[in-house]
Amino acid sequence: MKRILQGAIVLLLAAATARAEFEGVADMKITTEGGPGGETVSGTGKIYFSKTGWRYEVEMSSPEVARRTGGKPFRMCMLGKISDPDVVYSVNEAMKTYAVIHTSRMRELAAKAAGGPKKFRVRKLGESKVAGLPCREVRIREENGSTAIEACVSKEFVSGDWLTAMQGNQRGEWLTALKEAGVEGYPVRMSVTTGDQAAAKTTMEITGIDRRAVPPAMFEVPPGYEQKSMMENMAQSPEQAQQMENARKQLEKAMETMTPEQRKMMEEMLKKEAPPKQ
Secondary structure, three states: OHHHHHHHHHHHHHHHOOEOOOOEEEEEEEEEEEOOOOOOEEEEEEEEEOOOEEEEEEEEEOHHHHHHHOOOOEEEEEEEEOOOOOEEEEEEOOOOEEEEEEHHHHHHHHHHHOOOOOOEEEEEEEEEEEOOEEEEEEEEEEOOOOOEEEEEEEOOOOEOOOOOOOEOOEOOHHHHHHHHOOOOOEEEEEEEEEOOOOOEEEEEEEEEEEOOOOOHHHHOOOOOOEEOOOOHHHOOOHHHHHHHHHHHHHHHHHHHHOOHHHHHHHHHHHOOOOOOOO
16 A cells, blocks of 8 residues: 555656646556565546646555455545645545645655755657657666656646655656756656665556546535544545554654654654645
8 A cells, every 4th residue: 555655646746736738637547566565556547637726536456455445446636726836635535534735845854864865867768659749758767776767758738847846765856857958848658666676666657638627626625524644544444544543653653763854754744734724
């Protein structure tokens, strides 16, 4: 489950800070494979764009995921306002809960926990097309690290400030490297591989775009949803909610041996934050 979340977050934040210049819905296919368990998890996703907001939905499944969720696929939904790109809402439709994420704060804490910024080399390749959109193929390698990214970047999908925040080890430096290399746009196809041993790979590809009006309600947390911490909001069932509570207690105990920077990052993830005032 953790690997699904990591892979999905890598992809969803590409939508989180984009300023859309069209309204519509983009369909995508997603696969994560490898890692310590060697499990392959596949699924689909949608990105909703309008002039006022964005919404990212993903549904993933595998035999192991089905076992943990009682036969149901893992679902995740995140949304935000174009006017306030720093705030992301993680919405759990199964449990009718949500969490508030401040991406700039998470980015700063992740950078400190990782010991500073990383550097990436960009290699421009040929031109291609994905879902009918022209795009530039690129290969990105982390200097003195294990992250490798292959992407096809299209300026015709969205334009403007398209991605400034990442989480975990992929915090956004590679996107800065892309811009510095003169490549701007949205990764309409992307594969991210991390880890030297038991490498994990997440692949996303846009499969189609429907340019149509999107109702404003799609970019709002539904009425009556209860606010939770980031960790609590991951639960897909009451049983998983209890498991999350047990994991929270174990993490709080483990925090006693963490560095001050690591402890601060975990505290930010565990606490609930009030939604920004409208």
